[in-house]
Every structure is written in C-alpha cells, then in structure tokens.
Amino acid sequence: MDTLAQLKSELDSEYQTTRKFFDIYPDNQNDYAPHEKSMKMKSLANHLADVFEWPNTMLKTSELDFADGDQPVLSSTKEDLLKKLDDNYKSGIDALENAKEEDLDSTWALKYNGNELAKWTKYASIRHSLNQITHHRAQLGVYYRLNDIPLPGSYGPSADIQSF
Known part of the structure; x- marks a missing residue:
C-alpha cells in the first residue's frame, strides 16, 4: 500500500474544497464569532x-x-x-512527495511548555491534521451559514449551491 500517495490525494482533495470556501471569504466579517468562546472568523480561517x-x-x-x-x-x-x-498546501504536499514510507513510522508529539499533550506516529499525526482540516472547514461553514453566505459543496452539492 502506498500510504504517502493516499495522504497526498486526501490533502489535495481537502485543499480543493477549502479553496472553494476561501474564494467566498467575506473580508468584512473578520471579527465575526458566533459565541464569545468561538474564534473570530479571521483567526479560524487562518x-x-x-x-x-x-x-x-x-x-x-x-x-x-x-x-x-x-x-x-x-x-x-x-x-x-x-x-x-x-503556499501552505505547496509546503505540505512537497513534504509528502519527498518523504519515504518509513518516515511515517517515527513518533511526533504535541506539547505545551514541555508537557506532552498527544503523541502519535507521524502517519497518525498527519491523519489527525487532515481531520482538523475537515473540522475547521465545517466550523467556517457554520460561520458562513449564520451570515447568509451560500456554502459551496464539500463532498457533494450543498443546499445552497447545486453543483453536480
């Protein structure tokens, strides 16, 4: 199994979908947040x-x-x-293109002030980042919906824009 090819394909697919969301990003809504505990739209998109x-x-x-x-x-x-x-997509996809399958086996940790928050194989950490893309794009979609911005389709047509 070519795991790197699968990761590249998924990163590319998520990039194409996210780019559709950014193509309609509302510059005038940078400070919007649906709740006091929510990130501002600008911070979320970044x-x-x-x-x-x-x-x-x-x-x-x-x-x-x-x-x-x-x-x-x-x-x-x-x-x-x-x-x-x-730019960030290019950096991520280039890294995957230049990696070897065995590079995915070593561990990678997420820490705060030296305290380990999570630790995965590099494969699992990259999979986690792909999940983060989906999660945060869905959040951005809620922000758009609450501001009456028609949503593009993510994994098929949306209720707002029928594109087949």
Missing part, C-alpha cells in the same frame, strides 16, 4: 490555512511545543488568505 503546512512540520520535526512558537501572522483579506492557503 488556522485552517495553516493546517495545510502541518505535514511538512510533522515530517521534519519530532515535536511541536506551542509555548515555544511565535504567534502566526493573520491574513486579513481574501487574497492574502488564498495565498497563505496556496
């Missing part, structure tokens, strides 16, 4: 774009400690967000 780079980070490192990282730069316009998505 986080979603950032996840596409994660395969690169996961394949090149053994861990990520959130306490050590800089705050991400947040894009404020649709054009900047699309560029960020494109």
